[in-house]
Amino acid sequence: MSSVVPLLRIDALTKRYGSVTALESLTVEVPEGRVGVVGANGAGKTTLFRILLGLARPTEGSVYVSGVNVAHDPIAVRSRLGYMPEHECLPLDQTAADVVATFGELSGLPVRAARQRASDVLDLVGLDEARFRPIGGFSTGMRQRAKLAQALVGDPRLVLLDEPTAGLDPAGREEMLALVARLGTFGISVLMSTHLLDDVQRVCDYVVMIDGGRLVVSGPTDALLERTGVVTVDVGDDGAAEKLVARIGANGMHAETADGLVQVTVSNDEDLDRIRDAVVDMGLPLYRLGSRLTSLDEVFFERAVR
Amino acid sequence: MAVISTAGAVYDRGYRPYDGPRGGRRTATFALYRASIRRALGLRRSWRQKVAPFVLLAIVTVPAIVNVGIAYITRDQIGRRIQFITYRDYVGVSSALLVFVALVAPDIICPDRRQRVLPLLFARPLTGVDYVIAKVGALFSVLFLFSFLPQVVLFVGQALVSDSALDYTLDNLDVVWQVPVSVALLAVFYAVVGIAIASLASRRIVAGASFIGLFLVSSITAGILVGGDEGERVVGSAAALISVLRLPLYLRDLVFLGEIDPLSPLNGVPNGGAAAVLAYVCVLGLGIAVLLGRYRWTER
Numbered sequence: 237m238s239s240v241v242p243l244l245r246i247d248a249l250t251k252r253y254g255s256v257t258a259l260e261s262l263t264v265e266v267p268e269g270r271v272g273v274v275g276a277n278g279a280g281k282t283t284l285f286r287i288l289l290g291l292a293r294p295t296e297g298s299v300y301v302s303g304v305n306v307a308h309d310p311i312a313v314r315s316r317l318g319y320m321p322e323h324e325c326l327p328l329d330q331t332a333a334d335v336v337a338t339f340g341e342l343s344g345l346p347v348r349a350a351r352q353r354a355s356d357v358l359d360l361v362g363l364d365e366a367r368f369r370p371i372g373g374f375s376t377g378m379r380q381r382a383k384l385a386q387a388l389v390g391d392p393r394l395v396l397l398d399e400p401t402a403g404l405d406p407a408g409r410e411e412m413l414a415l416v417a418r419l420g421t422f423g424i425s426v427l428m429s430t431h432l433l434d435d436v437q438r439v440c441d442y443v444v445m446i447d448g449g450r451l452v453v454s455g456p457t458d459a460l461l462e463r464t465g466v467v468t469v470d471v472g473d474d475g476a477a478e479k480l481v482a483r484i485g486a487n488g489m490h491a492e493t494a495d496g497l498v499q500v501t502v503s504n505d506e507d508l509d510r511i512r513d514a515v516v517d518m519g520l521p522l523y524r525l526g527s528r529l530t531s532l533d534e535v536f537f538e539r540a541v542r
Numbered sequence: 543m544a545v546i547s548t549a550g551a552v553y554d555r556g557y558r559p560y561d562g563p564r565g566g567r568r569t570a571t572f573a574l575y576r577a578s579i580r581r582a583l584g585l586r587r588s589w590r591q592k593v594a595p596f597v598l599l600a601i602v603t604v605p606a607i608v609n610v611g612i613a614y615i616t617r618d619q620i621g622r623r624i625q626f627i628t629y630r631d632y633v634g635v636s637s638a639l640l641v642f643v644a645l646v647a648p649d650i651i652c653p654d655r656r657q658r659v660l661p662l663l664f665a666r667p668l669t670g671v672d673y674v675i676a677k678v679g680a681l682f683s684v685l686f687l688f689s690f691l692p693q694v695v696l697f698v699g700q701a702l703v704s705d706s707a708l709d710y711t712l713d714n715l716d717v718v719w720q721v722p723v724s725v726a727l728l729a730v731f732y733a734v735v736g737i738a739i740a741s742l743a744s745r746r747i748v749a750g751a752s753f754i755g756l757f758l759v760s761s762i763t764a765g766i767l768v769g770g771d772e773g774e775r776v777v778g779s780a781a782a783l784i785s786v787l788r789l790p791l792y793l794r795d796l797v798f799l800g801e802i803d804p805l806s807p808l809n810g811v812p813n814g815g816a817a818a819v820l821a822y823v824c825v826l827g828l829g830i831a832v833l834l835g836r837y838r839w840t841e842r
Binding site: 289291311312314315317318319321323324325326327328329330331334338339341342343344345346349353356360386390391396418422423424 | 556557558559560562563564565566567569570573574576577586587588653657658659661662663664665666667668669
């Protein structure tokens with residue numbers, strides 16, 4: 237048995253609201269790092285977060301954060317936890333600096349330290365120029381950053397992010413994911429709830445998939461993304477791809493085009509050599525040749541159905 | 543020779559962990575208390591938010607200043623010194639205080655619910671009880687300050703314009719405990735009732751109107767049931783206890799006079815003083831029960 241205390245240990249967790257079962261016999265252990273909790277809307281992600289924060293009590297089972305039972309000592313758990321809800325939650329008539337500093341004090345920091353850290357984290361999330369403006373005048377992206385700043389100001393060990401990219405435009409989403417990815421390098425563990433599997437695949441080391449309140453699968457992201465026996469070849473444009481498919485097909489291998497790429501089913505390393513030789517013989521540029529991995533979407537749908 | 547670069551540079555200062563002292567529930571509660579006081583006084587907010595509290599402070603202090611001014615003008619007229627307000631009268635007579643509670647209590651409670659700040663607050667080391675203590679405590683402190691400061695102005699002013707400040711102080715030593723106690727009783731009553739009503743509404747205007755409405759309607763109802771003109775009444779009625787407005791004033795009278803004021807609508811009611819204390823405690827208890835019930839969801 238490992239002596240390392242997991243970041244999160246959930247034992248047979250069940251939560252019922254009357255006749256509705258939000259979580260059912262959920263058992264999972266999660267290591268430190270960036271963890272994605274994925275599932276469709278209504279899967280039980282927000283309920284899990286509420287239980288982690290001690291805002292809802294489990295009907296059955298128990299939850300431990302860094303070895304502390306949430307039901308027994310929610311205050312100890314919350315004192316080193318940051319939380320970024322999905323919905324709007326910041327006072328609109330106050331400046332970002334005041335709001336984040338106040339939440340720093342509420343996390344137990346002395347006044348001066350809270351103001352200093354508010355300045356630091358607003359700088360970190362890219363709101364240093366706007367910190368003296370009322371939050372009511374912020375764009376959606378800026379509000380998301382301010383929400384992240386208030387979650388970080390108390391220097392949490394674990395930060396819970398509920399749909400952090402919700403409502404953001406593509407550029408804002410990229411920036412938010414980059415920020416989340418950086419948190420791991422600061423020694424802050426992340427529990428990110430989302431229904432966007434692509435977000436999790438990009439920034440999380442570990443994935444917990446739930447559906448209808450039940451655990452679908454959990455494990456390291458890399459381990460879930462299995463090799464498929466299909467090789468993807470990028471030769472630049474659609475015309476070249478079509479020609480390569482014809483040439484490979486003539487060699488007795490199965491090939492097809494998808495999104496301008498050539499996908500070839502291979503069975504051994506010799507097949508890879510034959511693909512390389514075909515590209516060279518045809519004088520085509522070879523931008524990329526690699527194994528196609530399953531996406532988390534495929535893993536989710538396959539396991540959820542099973 | 544040093545080379546000065548004209549090109550700018552962007553430095554990523556990264557993330558600095560915090561390893562200093564860290565408080566728990568008490569620190570979080572005190573932080574929320576201070577944030578609520580700042581909000582009540584309009585501090586770190588636009589000038590519009592500062593108007594109400596400081597206009598109120600001016601309004602409630604004016605009688606003290608006028609009283610001291612008249613005492614100063616008439617200081618040499620032995621036997622003709624005019625004092626138009628007493629320390630007892632000065633506790634809770636200003637309706638500006640009621641309006642202030644109707645404006646401020648919703649302002650420090652309603653936005654937390656309406657703007658959905660509560661989940662963020664309760665993600666901190668803070669319980670529902672702590673939240674109630676911080677909010678009620680903040681409004682109590684502001685009300686106490688705004689009711690007590692004018693009394694201090696009155697007392698110091700009267701002492702300074704008297705023939706002997708020392709003699710005046712010694713002659714009025716009772717006031718030194720009567721005023722803070724009665725002001726505290728008034729402030730805690732207004733704070734609990736104001737915050738409790740505000741906690742039941744998500745819109746500030748509704749909460750403020752409900753607060754004023756409760757005080758006015760209960761006062762008018764009590765007046766109708768008791769009957770007669772105040773000041774001339776000899777025998778009152780227990781129905782006077784319906785008036786939420788007057789409940790803290792009965793306790794003020796008990797503190798200053800040791801009995802119910804003979805001119806009050808509760809005069810002549812058997813055990814009127816005890817009944818007033820009981821009614822006061824019941825309203826306070828109901829307000830606290832409403833608040834604890836309202837914020838119990840955090841531990842559900």
